[in-house]
Amino acid sequence: MSAETFVNALFLITAVVAAGILITAVLPIIWNMAGTFSTASHESDTRMRTDFKIVTTYASKTTHLAKIWMKNIGTNNIGEEDITSTDVFFGPVDSFKRFSLTPTHGGAIPTGDWDYTLVDNNGYWDKGETLEITIYDEENLIPASTNTNWYFQFVLSNGVWRSTEFSTT
Numbered sequence: 001m002s003a004e005t006f007v008n009a010l011f012l013i014t015a016v017v018a019a020g021i022l023i024t025a026v027l028p029i030i031w032n033m034a035g036t037f038s039t040a041s042h043e044s045d046t047r048m049r050t051d052f053k054i055v056t057t058y059a060s061k062t063t064h065l066a067k068i069w070m071k072n073i074g075t076n077n078i079g080e081e082d083i084t085s086t087d088v089f090f091g092p093v094d095s096f097k098r099f100s101l102t103p104t105h106g107g108a109i110p111t112g113d114w115d116y117t118l119v120d121n122n123g124y125w126d127k128g129e130t131l132e133i134t135i136y137d138e139e140n141l142i143p144a145s146t147n148t149n150w151y152f153q154f155v156l157s158n159g160v161w162r163s164t165e166f167s168t169t
C-alpha cells in the first residue's frame with residue numbers, strides 16, 4: 001500500500017513539474033504571437049485606411065519643373081512627418097531616379113530635388129485635401145525635346161504608393 005502511495009505521489013509531482021515547464025515555455029510564445037498579430041493587424045488597418053490618387057500632372061520644358069497634384073481619398077489623415085519621409089521617383093520612363101526632399105516653403109528648389117505644398121496647411125494631409133509636388137531638375141529632366149514619356153512614383157513611409165506615366169509634347 002505504501003509503494004502505491006509513493007508511486008502516485010511521484011506521478012503527481014511529475015505532472016505538476018511538467019505542467020509548470022509547459023506553462024513557462026508555451027505561455028511566452030503565445031504572448032509574443034498575440035503581440036505580433038496585434039502589430040500586423042494595426043499596420044494592415046493603417047495601410048487600408050491610407051489612400052490617395054494622382055489627380056493631374058504637368059511638366060514644363062522651359063522651366064524644367066514638373067508638378068503633380070494628388071488628393072487624399074483615404075480615411076487616414078497623413079501627417080507632414082509621413083510626407084517628409086516619402087520616396088519620390090521621377091524621370092524618363094526608362095531612366096527615372098529617386099529625388100531628395102528639400103523644403104523651401106515657396107523658395108527655389110535645388111536641381112534634383114522636390115518640395116511639396118499642402119493646400120490647407122494644418123500639419124496634416126487631411127481627407128479630401130490636395131498635395132502639390134514640385135520637382136526641379138535642370139540638368140537631366142524635362143529637356144527641350146518633345147514627346148518624352150515621364151514616370152512618377154510617390155511612396156509613403158507605410159508602403160502605400162501610387163505611380164503614373166505622362167508625356168510632354
